[in-house]
Amino acid sequence: MELLSGADMIARFLKDEGVEYIYGYPGGAALHIYDALFRQDAVKHILVRHEQAATHAADGYARASGKPGTVLVTSGPGATNTVTGIATAYMDSIPMVVLCGQVASHLIGEDAFQETDIVGVTRPIVKHSFIIKHPTEIPTVLKKAYYLAASGRPGPVVVDIPKDMTAPTERYEYVYPKKVKLRSYNPVTRGHTGQIKKAVELMLKARRPVFYTGGGVVTGDASEALTDLVQRLGYPITTTLMGIGAYPQRDRQSLGWLGMHGSYEANMAMHHADLIVAIGARFDDRVTNNTSKFCPTAKIVHVDIDPSSISKTVRADVPIVGPAGSVISEMISLVQGREPANPEALTEWWERIDGWRDERRGKLYEPAAPGEPLKPQQVIEAICEVTRGEAFVTTDVGQHQMFAAQYYKFDKPNRFITSGGLGTMGFGFPAAMGIKQNYPDDDVVCITGEGSFQMMMQELSTCKQYGVGVKIVNLNNQSLGMVRQWQDLNYKSRHAHSYMESLPDFGKLIEAYGFTAIRVEREEDLLPALERAFADKDELVFLDVYVDPREHVYPMQVPLGSMRDMLLSKTERT
């Protein structure tokens, strides 16, 4: 039997749970825990420069590795600074455990120094939360936290730890709980076979089918199974932004991603489909556009591990509650040895899809004329080329995010890492940091804009401390591009506060942290600069690429329209 203080129990538990990294920031209420971390070396703590960055770094780690991320902060402002990161992880169903120091139990409710009811503050944005009431609870509560975060539909879990729970003077028996059970929580492990059979019958009879898959396939580790199923049937597939890479984008059956800025052919195919097989996607408003006009001729099969996602915005004809992986495997075994019933209709369907593809071929954007500023799209294409489409790409939020999703081609899941649901500016750089530490031999690039980057640029200091060699490509259009685009389209180009009048000299800024920055303005400098940046995997390099501020992201769905109602350029509309 081993007697440990609450703080030592936490450190020991994290080791026993296999946690490799904690992203955090110390402060009064967390100091006992920090002292316990100091006295061990199994778990590595990464000191960030802002608690929000800790959550994004843990989030990036979780997205790339599939394992829960861990965050440790102090009470009050330390805890409230994690709110945006927790909400980001919640919206994208990312497993994360956030350990918050709290003022001592006898002070709770007295407006003590650095006291915040963080469980109350985060209640709507967590999968669950706990407050430690007695040090002996620590191992079980932490086990529950990790179990809840990673199982079922994953999500963030907050554990609030009053300072007296970690007091070094009080020691209790510690046993690592191998398993925990919660009587009210039993995530489904497989779908209903009858429903799956029904879905497969519809799939085989379909004349104009489309697979529409989302983040659930990525987090459910079901990409291989999905690829197998889709290729057996030979049907077209489009993914959500969160589902990018679950099916190889360079394959002929891939229509790219769908929705507000999705590909023309994906949106057209969805609108004209007679069967939509949605797996691990949630029909959110950036995908469906106006739900009353959504896919008027399609029957809908909807597979999701979360029953509340099904028929939330669009009614499913065949709802299937279950994890993507097991449902897809069952579908494969039912499809095995059978052929689609309408091969001629499917041939015609592919002809129509290829027709849509041809319509837009070579017209996606206007390349820069000589002497004109670079187009952001061509910068992304160049990054894809230099990294052979194999990098981990994180983004912030705005035009650069959409361009990155459109012009970088991903053949693997967990490689495109973006804040899809919450749309958090500032996410990309700390997320890249979290990934690079765990994949030191891979290229990790944060594609960002000068607006987003400035929200979390203090993490340059963290990268310096730990030698994190991420690449940062700043698509510098000297404006908040997506805001500006909406102002161009909806507010007669009145650019209210979308112009950054006093941008820093990024070169000097980056150099101040001891890193290399390269400024790129001309097309001929782009590839050499990228090659230089990616030459050394261990070196952080910042590329400040000046791009055309007038560029818009297209296609763009027309508000209140159907999937097929899109602006295709500044002058074309479907």
Add this chain to the structure above:
Amino acid sequence: MRHIISILMENEPGALSRVVGLFSQRNFNIESLNVAPTDDATLSRLTVTTVGDDRVIEQITKHLNKLIDVVKLVDLTEGNHVERELMLVKVKALGAQRDEVKRTVDIFRAQIVDVTPSVYTVQITGDAAKLDAFLQAMSPIGVLEVARTGVSGISRGDKVLSL
């Protein structure tokens, strides 16, 4: 349509706030809410009446079920059920009104549980409609204060909501 949803939840601090928070967070209605411990000390029973079409009610029950503290729930309005609410009302009772109040109390099978020279405190149980009717009957005389518990309910027959 009005629904009565009965929920067994962990008797843990914060559980109630998760349920109530869910309703405001997702823009669902709460008409009444009633919560108390059960015969099992680890469980509380919460009964909420809400209004919504089938799609909304389906979302409400799905989201409630998702809460980790919710162990089990039932939509009582899906089947035969007994629904009761208790109300305490202070009504003006002066002169001739005293008899009038007493008569109405008898008609509604309510009870007078406290008396002063000018006020009767009446206790009445029944479904929400009966309580409303009683308040309406009393309104010409003068209703001074109302305390309602909110609806509690249980299904008829052999079916039970338990673990």
